[in-house]
Amino acid sequence: MTSFVITVDGPAASGKGTIASALGEAYGLPVLDSGLLYRAVGVLLERAGGDLDDPAAAAAQARALTPDALSDPAFRTRRAGEAASRVAVHAPVRAALLALQRSFAAQAGGAVLDGRDMGTVIAPEAPAKLYVTASPEVRAQRRHRQLEAQGEGVSLADVLADIRLRDERDGGRAASPMRPADDAVLLDTSEMTIEQAADAARRIVEAARAGRA
């Protein structure tokens, strides 16, 4: 296959990470988990005693981020998700993370990009774009199971409240990153198993590849 970029955007715990991994495996493409970049910026800034709501401090942290500093399990916690969504609202943070994400997208062979603004900002020219959704209740149940598996004890009601707050913060602004690209195919995974969602995603990509041939 010649260079092929697939974007997978959607709200928190919609299943996009799982779908992006499945597509990466199916097509032998590297996967960028862009949420991890924002999580790392938030956690590292907090650790350094910085203010998550200070755009300049958060942007400085974002500029200092290196890809080899992304494997810390602390970036996968609920607190990290919260910190990520606070630093992600700052335009200078988004700008500081742009080059790293675009160069990942531009690598020979292609890539799968998982995030919020992959199809709109990072790789608007991508030939295959998915926008993955699920109801807030289903997403809360999934995230709750995931956090429990990581050993984080938290109630389902609290996780649902987190999801609603995150949706509001990620989507509530005029320049919100969370909107489907005009040419994205919507995939609602509320009623789907992981296998069904991955199959549906592959069919969408196959249709995009056929349309491009």
Ligand code: C5P
């Ligand atoms: O996808 P994940 O839950 O790891 O993302 C954490 C947070 O990072 C999101 O709630 C969002 O605020 C932010 N984010 C973003 N743009 C991306 C990826 C994540 O604003 N491309």
